[in-house]
Amino acid sequence: MRNLLILLVFFATSFGFSQELNCNVVVNAQLTGNENLQIYKTLEKQLTEFVNKTQWTKRKFKPQERIDCNIVINVTGQSGENFEASVQVQSSRPVFGSTYTTPVYNVNDKDFSFNYLEFQNLTYNENQYESNLISVLAFHINMVLGLDAESFSKEGGDPYFKQAQRIVNYSQQENFKGWKLEDGLQSKFALIDNILSPTFSDFRTVMYNYHRKGMDIMSTNDKDAKNEIALSLAYFRKMNANRPNSYLTRVFFDAKAEEIEQIFSSGPSVDVTTLIDLLNRVAPTHASKWRNIKF
Structure with a gap:
C-alpha cells in the first residue's frame, strides 16, 4: 500500500x-x-x-511542446x-x-x-x-x-x-x-x-502566416513556402506607413533578418524584387543582409 x-x-x-x-x-x-x-x-x-x-500558464505542455x-x-x-x-x-x-x-x-x-x-x-x-x-x-x-x-x-x-x-x-x-x-x-x-494596438493588428497575421503557411510547409513545398513568407512580410508595408520604425517591427526583424536572408538566397527562385524593396523600407538596419538576396 x-x-x-x-x-x-x-x-x-x-x-x-x-x-x-x-x-x-x-x-x-x-x-x-x-x-x-x-x-x-x-x-x-x-x-x-x-x-x-x-507554472506560467494553465495549459498542459507535453515535453515536445516546451519552448x-x-x-x-x-x-x-x-x-x-x-x-x-x-x-x-x-x-x-x-x-x-x-x-x-x-x-x-x-x-x-x-x-x-x-x-x-x-x-x-x-x-x-x-x-x-x-x-x-x-x-x-x-x-x-x-x-x-x-x-x-x-x-x-x-x-x-x-x-x-x-x-x-x-x-x-x-x-x-x-x-x-x-x-x-x-x-x-x-x-x-x-x-x-x-x-x-489595432494599428498593428496585421503583425499577428504575419506571425501566423509566416510560420504556419510558410515555414511549416517548407519541407514539402519550399517554393510555395517562400511565396507565402514573402506575402506575409508584405503586411509590414501598411504597418510601416501607419507607424514608421516601430519597436514591434524592429523586434520582429531582429529575430528574423538572418533567416529571411537565408530563405531567399537559396533554393527555388521566386520573384524577390518587390520583397527586397519592402525589406529596405521597413527594416533598413538590416540592409547588408538584404543585399545578399540574389534570387
Whole structure:
C-alpha cells in the first residue's frame, strides 16, 4: 500500500505539473570585474530554477511542446543589493517536418535594474508586484509564450499578451524604467502597447502566416513556402506607413533578418524584387543582409 501511494504521488506530480519552458539562463558579470563572486552563481542557479519550474500558464505542455529559450543577464554594476544590467531574451520554435528551429523572439532590454539579496525567495504572482527582477522576467516570458502561440494559432497569444500588459500596469507603481509611456519607444510599455494596438493588428497575421503557411510547409513545398513568407512580410508595408520604425517591427526583424536572408538566397527562385524593396523600407538596419538576396 505504501509503495502504491508513492507511485500515485509520483504520477500526480509528473503529470499535474505544467512545465512550459526549456530555458537556459546565464548571468554574465564580466563587466563588473568581479564575475567570480558567488552571488552571481547563486543568482544564475535560482533564476534557472525559477524560470523553468514556475507554472506560467494553465495549459498542459507535453515535453515536445516546451519552448526553447535563452535569457542572458549582463550585469554592468552592483552596489550592495542593487544591480544594473541588461537582459537579452531569445526564443525559437520547431518547424514542422524538419529538425530546424525558427527564431521567434529576440529582445535586448536595457531597462533592467533590480534589487537582489542572495538566496532570497523568488516567487511569481500574476496579479501582484513582487520585484522588478520578477516583473521583467515574467513580462518577457509572457511575450515568449504569446508569440509562440501566435505562430501556431491566429490570436492564440491573447491571454499571454494581456498578462504582459497586467505586469506593465502593476509594475508602474515602482520607479524602475521601462514600464511607462514616458520611458520611450523601445520600452516594455511600448512593446506590449504596439502588439495590442489595432494599428498593428496585421503583425499577428504575419506571425501566423509566416510560420504556419510558410515555414511549416517548407519541407514539402519550399517554393510555395517562400511565396507565402514573402506575402506575409508584405503586411509590414501598411504597418510601416501607419507607424514608421516601430519597436514591434524592429523586434520582429531582429529575430528574423538572418533567416529571411537565408530563405531567399537559396533554393527555388521566386520573384524577390518587390520583397527586397519592402525589406529596405521597413527594416533598413538590416540592409547588408538584404543585399545578399540574389534570387
